Structure formats: structure tokens, C-alpha cells
Amino acid sequence: MEWLQNPLIxxxxxxxxxxxxxxxxxxxxxxxxxxLSAWMQDRLGPNRVGPMGLLQPLADGAKxxxxxxVIPGHVxxxxxxxxPAISVFTTxxxxxxxxxxxxxxxxxxxxFVIAPGVDLGIVFIFAVTSLAVYSIxxxxxxxxxxxxxLGSLRASAxxxxxxxxxxxxxxxxxxxxxxxxxxKILINQAEMxxxxxxxxxxxxxxxxxxxxxxxxxxxxPFDLTECExxxxxxxxxxxxxxxxxMFFLGEYTHVITISFLTSVLFFGxxxxxxxAEAASAYPGAWVVKVGVxxxxxxxxxxxxxxxxxxxxRFRFDQLMSLAWxxxxxxxxxxxxxxxxxxxxxxxxxxxxxxxLLLFVGVGLIGTQASLPASGAVRRKKxxxxxxxxAHH
Amino acid sequence: MPICADDVEWVEEPTMNFWESTFxxxxxxxxxxxxxxxxxxxxxTHQYPEEKPVLPAHYRGVHRLNKDEAGRVKCVxxxxxxxxxxxxxxxxxxTEAPKxxxxxxGRDKFPLSFELDELKCIYCGMCxxxxxxxxxxxxxxxxxxxxxxQELLFDKNKLLSVYDQTKDCGLDPVRTKRGALSGCSEFAxxxxxxxxxxxxxxxxxxxxxxxxxxxD
Numbered sequence: 001m002e003w004l005q006n007p008l009i010x011x012x013x014x015x016x017x018x019x020x021x022x023x024x025x026x027x028x029x030x031x032x033x034x035x036l037s038a039w040m041q042d043r044l045g046p047n048r049v050g051p052m053g054l055l056q057p058l059a060d061g062a063k064x065x066x067x068x069x070v071i072p073g074h075v076x077x078x079x080x081x082x083x084p085a086i087s088v089f090t091t092x093x094x095x096x097x098x099x100x101x102x103x104x105x106x107x108x109x110x111x112f113v114i115a116p117g118v119d120l121g122i123v124f125i126f127a128v129t130s131l132a133v134y135s136i137x138x139x140x141x142x143x144x145x146x147x148x149x150l151g152s153l154r155a156s157a158x159x160x161x162x163x164x165x166x167x168x169x170x171x172x173x174x175x176x177x178x179x180x181x182x183x184k185i186l187i188n189q190a191e192m193x194x195x196x197x198x199x200x201x202x203x204x205x206x207x208x209x210x211x212x213x214x215x216x217x218x219x220x221p222f223d224l225t226e227c228e229x230x231x232x233x234x235x236x237x238x239x240x241x242x243x244x245x246m247f248f249l250g251e252y253t254h255v256i257t258i259s260f261l262t263s264v265l266f267f268g269x270x271x272x273x274x275x276a277e278a279a280s281a282y283p284g285a286w287v288v289k290v291g292v293x294x295x296x297x298x299x300x301x302x303x304x305x306x307x308x309x310x311x312x313r314f315r316f317d318q319l320m321s322l323a324w325x326x327x328x329x330x331x332x333x334x335x336x337x338x339x340x341x342x343x344x345x346x347x348x349x350x351x352x353x354x355x356l357l358l359f360v361g362v363g364l365i366g367t368q369a370s371l372p373a374s375g376a377v378r379r380k381k382x383x384x385x386x387x388x389x390a391h392h
Numbered sequence: 393m394p395i396c397a398d399d400v401e402w403v404e405e406p407t408m409n410f411w412e413s414t415f416x417x418x419x420x421x422x423x424x425x426x427x428x429x430x431x432x433x434x435x436x437t438h439q440y441p442e443e444k445p446v447l448p449a450h451y452r453g454v455h456r457l458n459k460d461e462a463g464r465v466k467c468v469x470x471x472x473x474x475x476x477x478x479x480x481x482x483x484x485x486x487t488e489a490p491k492x493x494x495x496x497x498g499r500d501k502f503p504l505s506f507e508l509d510e511l512k513c514i515y516c517g518m519c520x521x522x523x524x525x526x527x528x529x530x531x532x533x534x535x536x537x538x539x540x541x542q543e544l545l546f547d548k549n550k551l552l553s554v555y556d557q558t559k560d561c562g563l564d565p566v567r568t569k570r571g572a573l574s575g576c577s578e579f580a581x582x583x584x585x586x587x588x589x590x591x592x593x594x595x596x597x598x599x600x601x602x603x604x605x606x607x608d
Contacts, residue, residue, distance in 0.1 A: 036430065310422040
């Protein structure tokens with residue numbers, strides 16, 4: 001088995017498994033989403049293709065492949081085709097440093113991450129996923145359609161705004177673990193046991209990260225870029241068939257990636273008390289570890305999908321004020337708290353009450369902000385008749 | 393036209409309390425509701441081709457031409473339905489009933505041909521209401537399909553066959569009054585007029601011997 005020692009072999013296998021897994025999962029996530037939304041609305045969901053509709057993704061895939069791929073005459077063809085390609089490419093690339101099992105650096109062993117040992121893992125992910133906004137902007141702009149352009153304008157404003165809290169929320173983690181590597185952060189949590197999960201030290205950061213990541217993925221309640229009620233289809237109005245599907249492949253891959261990231265960064269990755277400890281070495285332990293991680297990821301995905309069908313969409317000013325007035329100050333103060341705790345060598349458990357205090361503080365500020373300002377000019381009841389301009 | 397200032401109602405945005413401004417209770421409350429719908433397993437979906445809908449008794453579907461006790465077409469070719477029809481989808485050719493034929497004993501006229509275009513029809517039920525002898529009726533059949541327009545141009549035989557098909561299924565004879573001349577001609581038992589056809593007190597119809605019916 002000399003040839004197995006070549007790192008390229010294992011990387012190739014990992015790429016194959018991750019890619020196959022992601023593509024299949026994306027197809028079935030769409031089915032799951034349709035089923036979940038149906039159950040929430042007391043419907044049945046797709047149930048005609050195969051038992052319980054389980055072959056629906058295959059039928060959808062076949063349909064999308066065979067559909068006419070329209071490229072309208074008024075578009076910039078190069079950018080129009082480039083848009084969906086970037087969407088899939090960037091989100092897939094981001095998955096390269098995400099560990100999907102107990103990472104191993106031994107030669108000849110399956111690494112459980114496509115690119116093992118990337119020390120700047122978090123930075124890499126943020127750098128690559130922020131490129132995904134190009135797909136939306138290019139797609140919307142190249143469509144040469146006002147609705148698409150409006151959608152991509154919204155997307156750029158939204159993604160740029162939410163990049164900041166997304167990045168800031170994990171600075172605290174990087175400080176706590178003195179590392180930007182996802183693998184190291186994961187193994188540190190596993191070695192510290194159940195109480196080592198970052199959620200106990202950084203609950204507010206978890207909330208910020210999750211919210212910002214959801215906004216980055218352009219999904220409801222943050223899907224202002226493609227809101228059907230206002231913008232027809234937003235940036236993908238002009239797209240059809242497989243190019244349209246690629247945008248959604250990108251979106252669902254993004255959902256998978258952020259679910260993995262949330263599980264790995266805040267919920268201890270594959271670690272679970274008693275059955276999947278850092279020290280557990282019983283035969284088949286890796287299966288259990290992968291299973292635990294996938295379970296956590298599935299929970300996150302289901303949560304994301306349930307949120308989509310539960311919460312109404314934000315208004316654009318609410319979206320912006322949530323990022324700039326809520327999440328960014330919160331993330332900044334959170335980093336400050338972590339720095340103070342580390343600088344003065346306080347016990348780490350201080351972080352929990354301090355985080356909760358921060359949350360309460362932000363809530364109180366939010367309460368004050370929604371109160372009518374005392375000094376500001378209020379809209380007054382006008383005196384005298386108002387003349388309607390339009391009709392006489 | 394100016395709007396009076398008193399008519400304008402100014403509504404201020406309500407203030408949010410602490411928990412509302414964190415959004416979390418609303419989110420979890422919403423998740424609780426949607427989650428409960430996921431797990432309760434109740435559905436309102438009808439699995440249509442397997443599960444047929446329960447139609448209301450007054451459902452108006454495909455027409456039929458009723459037969460009388462002797463098996464003859466009940467229609468007397470009075471043209472009331474064709475006149476009442478707002479879509480002009482009924483065309484009747486009337487003919488005189490042969491006097492010496494025992495089959496047509498007691499009948500003066502019958503329709504030689506009775507054609508009803510199911511595609512033109514708007515299923516308003518006016519023909520049924522106009523018919524003085526309850527000969528034409530709308531049935532509960534709703535899944536009417538055809539591959540050509542000609543196929544859905546129902547002639548007398550086809551309309552009579554709809555009667556054979558539906559007379560015993562228990563869904564349709566709700567409006568039928570079996571009898572020689574049907575309910576419309578039994579003046580002793582006039583149905584009470586509904587609000588839609590109620591007559592004003594100063595109308596001459598109201599002063600008639602039998603209210604609602606104009607005698608002149």
C-alpha cells in the first residue's frame with residue numbers, strides 16, 4: 001500500500017466524498033425543505049415521485065438538465081455565464097478547510113478534511129465566501145434587467161454589512177484558542193470536554209455568527225436580494241435551467257458550510273460526552289464521531305430551514321440597522337470582553353455571565369432606541385386640510 | 393378633493409419592550425408554532441385522484457336531460473332554457489309529437505335535437521331554473537374532459553345518457569320533482585320568494601292575488 005502514502009491520493013478521495021456528499025445533500029435538502037414547509041403549513045409536500053417522494057430530487061435534476069437554457073439577447077453573455085459558476089465555485093471552495101470528521105494528519109489515513117493543516121482556516125473561509133457576492137452582483141448586473149440590478153445592489157450592501165459581524169464574532173474564538181485553524185479549535189474543545197464547547201464561553205458570538213452567516217447566504221429572513229414580492233426573482237430573474245439551479249446549489253452549499261462551521265466552532269464538532277471523546281479509541285470510533293458531527297450539522301440545517309418558514313423577511317432599513325446598530329457593536333464589545341478576560345487572567349467561566357450581560361445591555365439599548373425620542377421632532381398632526389396631489 | 397384633517401388618523405409605531413427588542417421570544421414563539429404543525433401530522437391536503445372531493449348538494453356540473461316515467465325525454469321543447477341561457481350554449485330544434493303514436497300520448501312537443509355546448513356553458517344553472525318541467529338539470533359531474541371541441545358538444549342522446557348515469561347515484565336528484573308537470577306548475581305550493589327576488593311593497597306584483605306573480 002505504498003501508493004496510499006501519497007497525500008494527493010487521500011486529498012482526491014476526500015474531494016470525491018465531500019463533493020458527492022454535498023451535491024446529493026443539496027438535492028435532498030431541497031426535498032427536505034419542501035417537505036418541512038409543507039408539514040408546517042399542514043400540507044403533504046411532494047409525494048408522487050417514488051415512495052414518499054424520495055425520488056423527487058432526481059426528477060427535479062433531470063428536469064433542470066433537460067430544460068431549455070435561455071440566454072436572453074440583451075445580456076452580457078460572458079458575465080451572465082460567469083455569475084452562477086462563481087456561485088458554485090466559491091461555496092464549494094470554502095468547504096475545503098471544513099473538517100467533517102476526526103481530522104488526521106497521518107499519511108495514508110483518510111484526512112476528513114480536503115485541505116488539512118490550513119492554519120488560517122477561518123480567514124480562508126471568510127475570504128472565499130465573501131467572493132460569492134460577486135456571483136450575485138455579476139449575475140444581476142449582466143442580466144441587464146432592472147429587477148436583477150436592484151436585487152444585486154441589495155445583495156452587495158447586505159453582504160458587505162454582514163461580513164463585519166461575521167468576522168468579528170470569531171475573533172473572540174481565535175483569541176481564546178490562539179489559533180485560526182478550524183481543526184485546532186475543534187480539537188481544543190474536544191480535549192476540554194463538554195464544558196469546553198465554545199457555546200458556554202461565547203454564546204453571544206454564536207448568535208452573531210449564526211445570524212450574520214444566515215444573512216451572508218441570502219436566505220430568508222435575509223433574502224432581500226431575490227424577494228419575489230418586490231423583485232420578481234431578484235438577481236436570478238433572467239436565469240433558467242441549470243444556471244438557475246447552480247445559484248441554488250451555491251445557496252444550499254453555503255447553508256451546509258455554515259451549519260458545519262457553527263457546529264465545529266461553537267458546538268464542539270464531533271465531540272460528545274462519553275461516546276465521542278478526544279481520547280476514545282475504540283474500534284469504529286471515527287464512525288461515531290462523524291455521526292455526531294453530521295447529527296449536529298443536520299440539526300443546524302433543520303433549524304435554518306425552519307427559520308426560513310417561520311420568520312417574515314426583514315425590511316431593508318431593519319436589515320441594515322440590525323447589522324450596524326446591533327450586531328457590529330455587540331461583536332466589538334464581545335471581543336473586548338474576551339481580551340479583558342485573557343489579559344487579566346480571569347477564569348474563562350467569567351465569559352458566560354459577561355456575554356449574557358452584554359446581551360442584556362444590547363437589549364436595553366434596543367428598547368431605548370425604539371422609544372420615541374424626547375427631543376427629536378415628532379411627526380405632528382397637521383393643521384388644516386391636506387390636499388391629495390394625484391386626484392381631483 | 394382635499395382630505396379633512398379629522399379624517400386622517402396618525403398611527404405611531406408601538407414601542408418595543410426589552411424582550412421584543414431582542415427579537416428572540418418572537419423567533420422562538422414562531423418556531424414553536426411551526427414546529428407544532430410539523431409534529432402534529434395533520435394535513436388538509438386532498439389526494440385528489442384517489443380521494444374524491446365531497447361536493448355540496450347544490451354543485452353545478454355537467455347537464456343532463458331527465459326522462460319521465462315512460463322513459464321519454466321530459467323536455468317539452470319550450471325553449472325557456474335556451475332563452476334564459478346567458479352563454480347561448482343551448483340550441484333546440486322542436487318538433488310536434490306524433491298524435492297517433494301511443495308513446496307520445498299526452499305530449500304535444502318534444503325536442504328533435506337538443507344540443508348543449510359544455511365548453512360555452514358557464515354553469516350558472518339558469519336553464520335549470522327556467523325549465524318549467526324540471527327536464528334539464530345540472531349534475532355533480534365535474535371532471536369533464538375531451539380531446540376535441542366536438543366531443544364536448546353534447547347532443548340529446550348524450551345528455552340523456554348522463555341522466556342514466558347519475559339518476560341512481562344519490563348525489564343528484566336533490567332538485568328533481570318527479571311528476572307529470574313538476575313543481576313549477578303546482579301553483580298551490582309556490583315556493584316562498586327569497587330576498588333576491590323579493591318584491592317592493594308598492595310594486596304591482598305585490599298587490600297581485602298570489603304575491604310575486606304578475607297577472608295581467
